[in-house]
Amino acid sequence: MSATGIYNKLVPEPTPHSAPYWEGLNQRKLLLQKCQGCGKIRHYPQPMCAACHSMEVGWVEASGRGTIYSWTITHHAFHPGVRQDLPYILATVVLEDGVRMNAQLRGVPAKTLCIGLPVRVAFETVKEGLTLPYLIPEEPA
Amino acid sequence: MSLREKGAITGVGETAYSKESGRSVLSLQLEASLKAIEDAGLKPTDIDGVIPYASGVVAEDFITNLGLPDLRFSAVTPLGGASCVAAVQCAVAAIASGICNHVLIPVGRNGASQGRIGTRVQYMPQFRVVGEFEMPLGAIAPAQLYAPMARRHMELYGTTSQQLGEIAVSTRANAILNGNAVMTKPMSIEDHQASRMISDPFRLFDCSLESDGACAIVVSGADRARDLRRPPVVVMGVAEGHPDSPSVITQRPDLTRLGVAKAAPRAFAMAGVSHDDIDVAEIYDCFTYIVMCQLEDLGFCKKGEGGPFVESGAIRLGGKLPINTHGGLLSQAHMVGMNHIAELVRQLRGEAGKAQVADAEIGLVTGYGDMGDGSVAIMRRG
Numbered sequence: 181m182s183a184t185g186i187y188n189k190l191v192p193e194p195t196p197h198s199a200p201y202w203e204g205l206n207q208r209k210l211l212l213q214k215c216q217g218c219g220k221i222r223h224y225p226q227p228m229c230a231a232c233h234s235m236e237v238g239w240v241e242a243s244g245r246g247t248i249y250s251w252t253i254t255h256h257a258f259h260p261g262v263r264q265d266l267p268y269i270l271a272t273v274v275l276e277d278g279v280r281m282n283a284q285l286r287g288v289p290a291k292t293l294c295i296g297l298p299v300r301v302a303f304e305t306v307k308e309g310l311t312l313p314y315l316i317p318e319e320p321a
Numbered sequence: 322m323s324l325r326e327k328g329a330i331t332g333v334g335e336t337a338y339s340k341e342s343g344r345s346v347l348s349l350q351l352e353a354s355l356k357a358i359e360d361a362g363l364k365p366t367d368i369d370g371v372i373p374y375a376s377g378v379v380a381e382d383f384i385t386n387l388g389l390p391d392l393r394f395s396a397v398t399p400l401g402g403a404s405c406v407a408a409v410q411c412a413v414a415a416i417a418s419g420i421c422n423h424v425l426i427p428v429g430r431n432g433a434s435q436g437r438i439g440t441r442v443q444y445m446p447q448f449r450v451v452g453e454f455e456m457p458l459g460a461i462a463p464a465q466l467y468a469p470m471a472r473r474h475m476e477l478y479g480t481t482s483q484q485l486g487e488i489a490v491s492t493r494a495n496a497i498l499n500g501n502a503v504m505t506k507p508m509s510i511e512d513h514q515a516s517r518m519i520s521d522p523f524r525l526f527d528c529s530l531e532s533d534g535a536c537a538i539v540v541s542g543a544d545r546a547r548d549l550r551r552p553p554v555v556v557m558g559v560a561e562g563h564p565d566s567p568s569v570i571t572q573r574p575d576l577t578r579l580g581v582a583k584a585a586p587r588a589f590a591m592a593g594v595s596h597d598d599i600d601v602a603e604i605y606d607c608f609t610y611i612v613m614c615q616l617e618d619l620g621f622c623k624k625g626e627g628g629p630f631v632e633s634g635a636i637r638l639g640g641k642l643p644i645n646t647h648g649g650l651l652s653q654a655h656m657v658g659m660n661h662i663a664e665l666v667r668q669l670r671g672e673a674g675k676a677q678v679a680d681a682e683i684g685l686v687t688g689y690g691d692m693g694d695g696s697v698a699i700m701r702r703g
Contacts, residue, residue, distance in 0.1 A: 190443070190456045198453060224454045224569060250476070250576060252468030253521035258439035258461040267518075270460050272469045272571050282455050282469075282571040290521075295476050312458060 187307040189261030198225040200239050205311040208303040210242040212277055223279035244301035245318060246275040251285065251293055271315055273299055285315040325591050328413030329546035329553035329703055331423070332361025332539035333663040338503050338654030340433040342533035347378050349535035350429035351386050357537040358387075362550025363423060368539070370394035370415055370424035372408040374657060383425065394421040401447060401690020402605055403561060403580070404428075405659045406698050410559040412540035422542060428659040429535025437531060438462055447691040450568040463607065464520045464528055466570055466692070471522050471610035473576045478625035482522055484632050485609040486513035489526045489651055491637045492606065496648025498638075498675040503530055504652040527609040529650035536659035538666070546703065553703035554669045557683070558592030560584040564693035573693070577625075579611075581687055581695025582618035588685075589620075592699040596620055599699070600681040601668045602642055603661035605689040606649040615687055616644075619697065638676060646676040658688045662698075669702045 194202045201224075204211030213222050217234025228235050250272045257263040271285040271293075285299060298318035305311045334356025336342075336349050358365055365387040371380050372395070380395035394415045398407040405428060412424035432438070439462040442448045448456075451466060460466055474480050490510055496502035508526065516525040546553035562584030566573040589595070596619075606612045613627035621642055622630040635641040647653045647664035654660060665686045667673045673681075681702070688696040 189459075190452075190461065192453045192457045194453070223572065224450055250469035250473040252465055252472060252523075253518070254459065254465055255518040256464070256520065258465065262459050262461070265459060268459060270458070270465060270469070270520075272576075280571050282460055283458050295473075310457075314458070 189306070190259060191310060197227045201225050204239070205303060205313060206309065208311065210244050210301050210313060211239045212242050212279060214238045214240045221277050221279060223281060243276050246273040246299055248272070248293065248295055248297040248299060249274045249280060250295070253290055269293070271299065273315060281313070283313050283315050287316050322417065323591055324410070324413045324417055324556070324559060325593070326543050326555050326557055327417040328540050329543045329555045330538050330662065330666050330700065331541040331546045331549045331551065331553055332357040332359070332363065333537070333666045334358070334360055335501060335536045335660065335663055336429070336534045338501055338532050338534040338656065340503065340533060342431055342434065346376055346429050346431055347382055349533070350378055350427040350537065353429060353535035353537040354383065354387065354425055354427045357425065357539050360551060361423070361539045361541065363539065366390055367423050368425045370412065370421035372396050372398060372411055372424060372426045374404055374428040375399050376428070376430055378427070378429070383427070394424065399447065400561065400688065400694040400696060402607055402658050403688035403690035403694040403696040405657055405662055406559065406686055406688040406696035407561040409540060409556060409662070409698050410561055410696065413556055413559060416540065416542045422545060424540045425537060426540060426659070427535065427537035428657045430657070431533045432655055433531040433533050447568070451692070455571070464523050467608055467611065468520045468523050470570060470576050470614065471608070474610065474614065475522060477577070478628065480613070480628040482514065482524070483510055484628035485522070485527055485613065486510045487631045488606070488609040488612050488636065489513050492645045492649045492651045495638065495646050495676055496652035499647050499653055500674070502648040502653040503532055504648070523608055523610070529607045530652070530655045532654035532656060534654055534656055536656045536663055538659065538662055552670050554666045554700050555703045557594065557699045557701050558588040558590070559698040560587035560591065561694070561696040564695070567692055567694065570692050577614060579614055579618050579689060579693045579695050581615050581689065581697055584695050584697050585619045588697045588699055594683060594699060598683050599642065599685050600683055601646060601665070601678040602644045602685040603646070603665045603687070604644050605658045605661060605687045606645055606651050607689060609651070611689050612644070615689065619687070638678070643678050646673060646678065661686050665700060669700060
């Protein structure tokens with residue numbers, strides 16, 4: 181939030197191909213596209229399956245569990261809306277479903293970051309009609 | 322038909338590089354274009370092809386201002402920082418097919434005094450997918466989008482920030498020898514390590530400049546080039562390559578492999594030369610790590626060995642493979658890599674001044690852009 185309480189970060193502009201993904205986030209679900217032609221799961225949403233070229237799309241709910249593949253820790257505000265978040269970790273994560281996602285990782289000290297660290301997806305509603313994913317450390321089993 | 326030795330760079334032109342030009346992007350590009358045309362010994366009316374950079378300046382602007390009577394060819398090569406070398410491929414293809422004779426390729430920007438990169442990319446179609454799915458989460462600028470590639474390389478291969486720093490330091494040393502560089506203060510590894518963190522592992526001195534200015538080249542048919550004013554620099558081999566998952570780095574199967582890895586074997590095969598034949602190389606350097614990754618993807622060292630390779634002093638003037646002898650995007654100016662082509666031409670003409678690599682006969686230049694697009698050209702003294 182800005183000092184005036186108005187949400188001032190960049191906001192997504194959903195397309196017909198991605199609208200179910202964003203609607204899923206609003207229901208605190210991470211939805212992934214599943215090709216109805218060959219069953220391949222893909223992310224981020226696209227109109228066509230690159231493997232079989234089917235444009236028939238279904239949606240499956242991801243477990244939300246994954247492991248860290250890489251990361252960066254941002255110390256510079258490239259947009260006024262992220263200034264109060266600095267520094268923040270952006271993690272590239274391999275989901276159990278095989279695809280990757282990128283999101284902010286919270287609750288993990290920078291010095292403990294490593295490839296393979298287990299994380300899971302959480303959700304936060306940042307403004308009316310917009311829920312975003314972020315990542316937290318997976319609880320030990 | 323191969324493009325091997327079908328085209329040559331016959332003219333180069335550059336404006337002064339600065340942080341505030343006080344002029345329009347179009348006027349900067351026109352100045353650089355006139356200089357390149359004059360350098361080639363041509364008249365503006367000889368230009369019958371133009372490949373503008375996606376900067377809001379279009380072919381019509383060059384027809385109007387240069388008074389081109391019969392432009393026969395125009396195209397754009399939208400590969401971000403790989404655009405300039407990809408435009409050379411496009412120009413040589415157009416010339417070799419008989420469409421036109423002399424292609425002008427201008428680039429220019431007010432990158433420092435007007436829109437900064439974190440804002441500019443939000444409007445670029447190549448960043449559309451990232452714009453929807455990653456920018457709202459805070460992954461906005463190229464430094465943030467590319468840093469996970471560098472971090473992965475560091476974790477897999479033990480690459481260090483000091484090794485990245487060697488690229489920044491050696492490039493700065495070269496900029497100091499250039500008469501038209503924005504950054505002229507010496508830099509040490511300690512200075513690099515003390516520079517503020519932007520997006521880990523990228524410190525400020527791992528990042529390229531934002532610059533104002535323009536640079537242009539003229540590409541002509543190799544046969545006609547011999548009759549022009551300057552010694553031609555012949556394009557022996559040229560190629561572009563697109564990485565896997567070209568719109569989103571997050572989804573790329575191998576985070577440490579760029580598009581140039583696909584282009585390099587094609588360019589070397591076309592040129593008919595080996596890595597040991599390359600006397601000097603101008604490697605696109607938007608970030609230090611991008612240089613290191615390209616050195617590996619080009620085959621100058623094995624994957625994962627880029628750190629020890631640069632640490633050995635190989636890339637310095639006098640080293641095994643001197644690179645970015647003009648100071649690059651890191652220390653001369655960010656002119657989208659057209660300044661890399663201009664420097665390679667100077668090196669192969671023997672006009673690189675204090676940064677001249679002795680007896681440079683064959684050189685290589687690359688481009689890198691957007692989410693990993695690559696381009697590479699191998700040229701020789703004509």
